[in-house]
Amino acid sequence: MDFENNDFVCRHLQLTKKDIVRAIREKNLSTFDEIQDETDAATVCGSCAADIEAILEEELRKRTSEKG
């Protein structure tokens, strides 16, 4: 599923796509575990984990293409 910036990705922690992307960019995160440490995302029901991984992959792809 594609999220808009203001959509909740993790409903339990009230994290929007924008929150996740910001954490990834500001802290230069590159793994799901790092996102989880940073935001506590997916620590309640875990059902958002796959969506968070998808956002991470999208960001990592952007990061690589910006460098290249």
Ligand code: FES
């Ligand atoms: S929606 Fe993220 S832990 Fe439940």
